[in-house]
Amino acid sequence: MSRMPQVSFEVFPPSPKTEDRFWTTVARLAVLQPAYLSVTYGAGGSAKDRSDAVLRRLLRLRGPQPAAHLSVVDASRAETDDLAKGWIDAGVTRFVALRGDMPEMGAAFRPHPDGYGGAAELTSALKRLGATHVSVGAYPEPHPDHRGGDSDLAHLHGKFAAGADDAITQYVFEPEIFLRYRDRVAAAGIDKPIVAGIMPVFDFAKVSSFSRRCGASVPAWLDARFAPLADQPDAHHAAAVETAVSFCRRLQGEGVEAFHIYTLNRAELTIDICRDLGWATPARLREAAA
Template identity: 45%
Template structure:
């Protein structure tokens, strides 16, 4: 079912009432090249003006970006007003090595961590715990808790993690992470709000009562999205594909469509009681900035100017 329906048409405007009281946060990944670094920091500076509650920095497969993640987080602390949350995984390191990273973050002033099991290393078909390492995200959360009073986020999967045999197993795993000390869960991206709300119902039935923050991915490239979604267990509805048909060579139109889709999805989530949104920026500011703008979030300086 397409999000552009008769109810939307009758309401006059998707964005007639701003929802600026909602909290927003952003995810970035550490850059590989000087050009990518320039793009990242241009995006960070633009999105910083929206005063997000925090920003997270990802951690590459097998710990491959460990140093770059740490450097990006340290620069966020030193050069911006943002509160960074560093991603951390169990992959490719012993417990002692992971604990050293946690202590390094603590010493650098990092107070928030996104704790993840991590994906199987390149060349491996399935995830296997690293010898002497943390076996899973629940153990990692407990390890972080032992070292410091961090604010800990974890991952949740409205459409079930690809490695989980069924929903019950997935919820059991999520509950273990919460019981180990996680403060909130951030979901994998999704495109149909009904799936998110059904997932909330399942979580409540399991006694999971921490915030479940929806992960929002504004679609910049539909072909890339399909490949990415296949590896994460997220589904791509047919109506989404239809909306991007014929736009391969029209990036500006794609952006308009993508921003509208993401904006309306946030509207529906907000109407259902959601007050926190986590945006996967892919290190590009414009789409996320546009969605936040439509939702009523403005740069603080601009708001002050308008009020003056």
């Protein structure tokens, strides 16, 4: 029997209209006792203030360990350091360090003239400032700004050399893509943990659109499975759970020990996936359903 993996969740800061629902979602996810709950930052730091509010409230609630996403877009080194130091002083010591996307959708990355050049420099700064754990991004399929292959691995090498503790992958839908990538990373001499990013198909049309923008391939079988279910929410939900569970079981069977679920602030889907995988006790599931 496989041992229990490390499971973490990602959420994004709510708008004022969705704040009550967001905190209900967080309370339900917290019952599953994730290793940590990461809070996104938004393109160009567009959700910075809301991220700050969420992180500080999570600390007060003394629930799951919060992890702060941080990017280098549109900020000087001093501004980035001040923000990170404020979070560290408040008690947030786990970070997800990302280069980040420009505020304009699809725009090429332009470093701030006084800012960090990318995730490796940001990782080094966070460790210098007192972060105890820094995760970075990894790309089983080529990053849209790179050609893949050795280029992506070179970037990953640089981030680990700067002090990163593990890497969370961009999601993929074929287990073999992740497993081949893991083998390439190991063959390149990288021995740090590679965490599998899991994207449940909460809405096939939206996931397909987002995948095209971020360079994640959508296999034909996924289209065939979900396209007919567009007007059948219960059947779509069941299919989303089943495909995510099948994917995770395959990776667990190949020795993958850490998973990061992009929850999209949807508690029900994440809870059902963890239930079917046996990643939550019956008592926790009953509490999460309450």
